Amino acid sequence: MKSRVSPWASWGLCASFLLAVITGIIINYPYRAEIPLISTVGIEGTVPFGALFRYLHYYSGQLAFLLLIWHTTEALLGQSYRYRRPFFWTTLISTYPLTLLVLFTGYIIRGDETGLLAGRIAENLALKLPLIGELINRLLFAVMEEGAHRAYLAHVFLSWGLLVGLISWHFRLRRLELQDLALWASVALLLALLFPPSLEFAPLATHAKGPWFFLGIQEALRYFSPYLAGLLFPALPLLLLWLCKWWPKRAALGLLLWHVVYLSFTLVGALR
Amino acid sequence: MDPHATGKARSCLSCHASPKTLGLGYGTLSYLGKGRWAFQSSERSQSDLLGLDFPLSALTNLKGEIFVNLSREDLRPFNPEEMKRILRVGLCLKCHQDFSDPVMMNWRPEMRCPVFKE
Amino acid sequence: MKNWVILGGVLLLFVVLVKEWRRQRAPQVFTTTSGQVEMCLFCHQEKPEKVHAREVVGCSPCHLGDPLRTDKALAHRGIVKNPGDLRVADRTCGNPACHPEMPSQVKKSLMATNRGIINTLRRYWGEIPDQPSVRPEDDVAYLLKHPELKSTALDYYRKLCGSCHLWFEKGKFPDFLKEKGGGCVACHLIPGPKEAKHPRLTRKIPTENCVRCHNRSGRIGLTYQGLYEDEGYGTPYLDGDFGEEMLPDGRFVRPIPPDVHFKAGLVCVDCHLKEETMGEGKTYVHFEESVEITCVACHGGDGKTAKGRMVPGIKKEKGNLVFKDKEGRIHPLKAPDPVKCRHPVHRRLSCQACHAKRVPQCFGCHVRMDPQQRQTDKLTGKETPGAWEEFKSYQRLTTPTLGVKGKEIVILVPG
Structure with a gap:
């Protein structure tokens, strides 16, 4: 079968996503969903290598999302949909919003100004969904009642679910070359060093x-x-x-x- | 303005017989009789250096000419009529020194002094 | 090519390790009593007074910056040294959780706008019509925004008067100007204990804070404390040194009997209300429109100001009005003498006309501008051509001249 997508982007996406999961496991230890902001600041300020891993987690997540867009565009241009059966195609497409949700809940559970705002808007939007709104909100957000807890669970479970599902049906993880992993880790590392992402702090801002x-x-x-x-x-x-x-x-x-x-x-x- | 120098009140004479207080400036006042007064400034009446044609400490003179601009619209020095009224009291203060004197305490404008010949 | 990539990766790893090794980690996450993260407290030991206690307020609500960071450069981004500066006061002192109504009022007050000084000066010098009026451009904030606005009177104002307003940046200028200005802290700051490393904020404004500015023209701040700026050049000399006290700006003062209120221990803000000093949100041209405290409010009156507000210090004790000063001392209040003060012949007299026995008066005040020299514009901080100098013919401490203002006999002072 002729490859319709460029390997560098596909393996980059794979490497970035894996990296995000690994760094996620590491920063999961000091993280506490009951005190999201305090523990996030703690990860950055008090844990050895904590800031580094949080920044790596942030940038590998962002890279994964950007590469997913790239990968999807290439797949569409290569008319790959032709070779997918309807059920499989639908499942594949559904990983797109799930990835977005993982990224989005990642922002919520920082507990900073951006996260709080994103959480509140998402909760209100979810509740607007007919019939399943309440359920979706309880599964993913419920930030008003539960704080970051539900979003945290969704973040962890969805990313694991995605990883397992994609490994099983979309690509073979053992074919990921170590050098690809190292390359994309270096890209994330470089970004983390040059542009350390900030927790938003704007208690007085009129529009966050x-x-x-x-x-x-x-x-x-x-x-x-x-x-x-x-x-x-x-x-x-x-x-x-x-x-x-x-x-x-x-x-x-x-x-x-x-x-x-x-x-x-x-x-x-x-x-x- | 309030100079923020509150203390015991000044003496009667310091107003009623003082050309400085009235706005005439430093100098000597003499009573000419029949309600007429003369004022001799102790300062030069001209200051070439500053280009002024009135004594530095004066705001006005007995004729009511006003020498200086004041900082508010409703602010003015005493006019000749007011000065005469104030100075007239100064002539009484020789005998009736202050408000402990019953004459002062009960004074009304129409009262005339039986001793002093105007 | 591949080797280069590996080399780059190793180098990157090395940089990361060094960076981590040099990073200062906090032992814990610092929070205020309300649970706000405040990592500033990791490095900073400064202790303001109780009202703004470090454990309660933290640093960032006043000094801004980023309280979530421990890295100095990142944490200090956007930090302000003086939160009281009117340029930032909306976000600091005036933030919605603290004193939200104050900055906008203060910015309209005469101490911030200098409207009276600018308007009167320009009218005197014939630059604007001789009618006092509220003009938006007679305002320090306006002049700060419009350095291109030029005139002789404004040049004079910028160079000689421009350091006595609340927009003046504290610490920007050298010598005695260093202590002046600063917005809110121009008045509300007093030195703290040395070990606190942070000044104290207070509502008991000490007289010296007011007199940093109110010491020229009518010299009321000096006279009140019993100081007279004379022409003695520091004489008599004692032990080879000046025999007189010297003000921070180098003028000599000698002691005279102070105001009775000063002797009783009252400070300026014992009499002067916050509505007068910090403004009440209205625009006035002259200070007498803003000042509402009167002598009779306390002495023989019902404790109310000219605008009907209750004087905060006035309390009722056993049926009599007494005055409680900022230190909590109780002062009995004397009513005016029923004969001397209330005699119909003296009905037009203001209290000051009699009770201010001696007033510093400066005769023949004049200024000179030397276009050859340069002088600092106190608003922009830049030197521009033209240097102003003030002169007087002579100065006396003597009984004041009286005059008529409306229906009242008041004190007229040259200067």
Whole structure:
């Protein structure tokens, strides 16, 4: 079978995700979901190598997400959907929102200003979902009642679930070369050294900003109803992605348009 | 303005017989009779260096000419009429030294002195 | 190529190890009593007074910066040395959890705007119409924003008067100017104990804090304490040194009988209300519109100011009004003399007209500008051409001249 995706990006995605899981295990020890911010600051300020591992965790997670976008784009351009059976295609597409959720809950459980804000918005949006809203919220967020606990569990379980599922059905972990792992670890390390990510502290800010990939939704929420801007709008690209199997041209055009719109919202939100 | 120098009150004479207090500046006041007064400033009436044509300590003169600008619109030196009224009391203070004197305590504007010839 | 990558990776690892080895780790996460993370407390031992206790408030609510970091450079990003500076007061002292209403009021007060000084000066010098009025440009904040606004009077103001307002940056200028200004802390800061390494904030403003500014023109801050700035050049000389006390700015003062209120231990803010000093959110042109304390509020009145506010120090004790000063001492209040003060012939007299026996007066005040020289603009901190110098013909401590203001006989002082 001819490879439709570039190996460097695919193995980079694999390496970054694995790295995020490993560093996650390490910083899990000093982390306490009851005191999210205090323990996160503790990881950075008091634990040996704590800051390093937290930064590595942060950047390998970000890299994994960015490489996932790259990987997906390549797969779509290579028309890989043709070779997937509908059930498998659907399952594969569903890893996309799950990865996003892992990334998102990662922000929530820092317990800082960005995390708290993201958690509150997510909770309110989840509750807007018809029928299953309450359940979803209890599974993933429930930050008002439970603090970071549920988001923490979701973060851990979802990432493990993703790893196990993808290893089982999407790629073979033993084919990951050590040098790929080392290379992508170095990239994350370099980023961590050059741009140490900060916990947001802005007790007086009149408008706190959520995670960067969430800014577009945050901005859209200013103009449209939560139902429209918070649920339908972000669900649209997933639907389009899924539909690529059957109407590739139209779905691809829709995806392109959606991303242009989302990018503009993000830009406006970032400049606020 | 309030100079923030509160203390025992000044003497009667320090107002009622003082050209400095009235705004005439340092100098000598003489009573000419019939309610008329003369004032001789002890300062030079001109200051070439500063380009002023009035004594430095004066705000006004007996004719009511005002020499200086004051910092508020409703602020002014005493006018000649007021000065005469204040100075007239100064002439009484020779005999009726202060408010412990029953004449002072009960004084009304229409009262005339039986001793002093105006 | 591959070797280079490996070398790079090893180097990177080495950098990480060295960085970790040199990193100072905190023994614990520091929090305030309310549970706010405050890693500043790891390094900083400074102890402000009880109201702003380090365990309760922490450092960052006042001094900003990033309290979640332990790395000095990152933690100190955006830090302010003086939280009281009006440029940051909205986010520090005036933050929503602390004193949110104060900064906007203070910024409108005369001590921040200098509106009276600027407006009067420009009117005197014929630069604006001779009617006192509220003009947005007669404001230090405006002049700070518009350094291009130039005129002779403004040049004079910027160079000679520009250090006596609340926008003045504390510590920016040398010598005696170093202690002046600072926004909120211009008044509210007093030195703390040496081991505390942090000054104390207080509501009992000591007189010296006020007199850092209020010592020129009418010299009220000096007169109140029984000091007279004279022309004696420090004479008589004693033991080869000046025989007189010297103010921080080098002027000589000699002792005179102080104000009776000073003798009784009262400080400026015992009489002057917070609405007068910090403003009440209104824009005034002259101080007398802002000042509301009167002599009769305490002496013979009902304890209310000219604006109907109760004087905070006035208390009722056994049916009589007494005055409780900031130190908690109780002072009996004397009513005016029923004959001398209340005699109909003296009905127009202000209390000060009689009760201020001696007032410093400076005759023939004048200024000179030397265009050849340069002088520091106290608002921008930059030297610009033109140096101003003040002169007087002579100065006396003597009975004041009286005059008429509206329907009242008041003291007129040259200067």
